[in-house]
Amino acid sequence: MGGQEKGEGRAGHAREGDLLGSQRQNPGPPDQSWRGDITEIQPCLKRRPQRRRQNESETPTKPGPRPGIRHRVQRPLVQRSALDSVSRAGRLQGAPKMAQDQSLKRVGLLGYGRLGQALAARLLAEGAQHGLELAFVWNRDPRRLQSTLPPALRLPDLRALADRSPDLVVEVAHPQIIHEFGAQILSHADLLVGSPSALADRDTEEQLLRASRKSGRSVFVARGALWGAEDISRLDASGGLQSLCITMATHPDGFRLEGPLGRGPREGPRTVLYEGPIRGLCPFAPRNSNTMAAAALAAPSLGFDGVVGILVSDLSLVDRHVIDVELKGPPGPSGQSFCVRTRRENPAEPGAVTGSATLTTFWGSLLACGSSSTTKPGIQLC
Structure with missing residues (x-):
């Protein structure tokens, strides 16, 4: 049936061409027999000019943005940008x-x-x-x-x-x-x-x-x-820091010590391996003194020579590193000093140098x- 409809369409176009050609060759009164065929669409043809005349009679206004067009154009671009992958x-x-x-x-x-x-x-x-x-x-x-x-x-x-x-x-x-x-x-x-x-x-x-x-x-x-690095820096900058002490304790397997500290004996369940200026500790515990070194940089008025570091071997701390920070300010009028103490217990695998929280x-x-x-x-x- 589809082929038949197409054939009829082609035949219809040919007849129309023949009719127009015959009209041009033999002018005369137009044939009115087909006029009723377009009476149903004639009202539609009249409706379009009426809308034009109505628009032309209105006061011209400055064209503005059509509502919603801006969002409909941009939103797909943003979504596409967020979803595209890179290679x-x-x-x-x-x-x-x-x-x-x-x-x-x-x-x-x-x-x-x-x-x-x-x-x-x-x-x-x-x-x-x-x-x-x-x-x-x-x-x-x-x-x-x-x-x-x-x-x-x-x-x-x-x-x-x-x-x-x-x-x-x-x-x-x-x-x-x-x-x-x-x-x-x-x-x-x-x-x-x-x-x-x-x-x-x-x-x-x-x-x-x-x-x-x-x-x-x-x-x-x-x-x-190092816990509270910003607070240490602010207190030091204001001149309110007099002393700073960092104690780091963990199981002996968590240390990577060199020089005399690496050969030192471990006496008892808890042994103080070093206590003194951080500058003297860092060369012999380069991987276990980084928190203390960060404290020295946070308090430049004290620095590596003024900040005290204490390194402790503790057999009970199999799965954690414990860091205690104690800082004091100068005595006030009453003779009392400002003091802050914090303790940070960082879970760690047995023998690990870096605690789990330090990764984050x-x-x-x-x-x-x-x-x-x-x-x-x-x-x-x-």
Whole structure:
């Protein structure tokens, strides 16, 4: 039936053409026999001119935006932007396209221990949400990278760091990395120091400050397990801090000690391994004194020589690190001093150097550094 209808249509058009042609050849009175065929649509033809005359008689008004048009045009574009995925190498699939448009900051990791692995995993999983992407990972033992990271994210040679164009380099390896490469890194990127015990060395601190001023880049220091860093800094800046003492206690298996501390005897269930200025502790407990070093940086009026550190071995603390902070202000008119004491119990796996809560705290420090739109020379807690 469909073919028949099409044939009839073609025949109808041919007859109409023949009729028009015959009218042009033989002019005469028009045939009125077909006039009734359009009487039903004639009222429709008359209705359109009436609307035009009515509009023409109205007072002209300035055209304005049609209601709702703006939202109907823009909303699909916003939704599409939020749902598009990115496919740039090394970036997580499914990340919002808007993050790509904002030029993600490239973050390099130095160190792939427990903390380094946790940071790498979070950067891959949610870095794009915060404007960050993982640029590379370097580790002193490169074999650790082979089983979990794709080749594109591995950095075999730390001296080739500039080839990856990082914006921020995060050190979570060992203070020795800051001693040897910290100033060089600042020539290419901002630096987040995860081993602030390195700054107990005066030469290293001075080298970082000179390199920071020369390049205009920042040296961020992660506060780690230090509780109340901002309060300590504010009190110190106001001149109200007279003394600051940090006590760190954990099971002997949680220590990574060097020099005389590494050879010292463990007497009894609780042993004080060191008590004195933090500057004297950091070289022999470089991985167990970072919280104390952060406290020294939070209180520059006291510094590494004025802040007291106490390191305690406690056989009962199998699954946690305990950090006590005690600070005092100068005596008032009555002779009494302002005093604050805090205790932080950080769950930790047996023998672990880094507590579980510190993983979350360090991620927060990384986000704070990465979200900084401007950098300024100098050393600052983050």
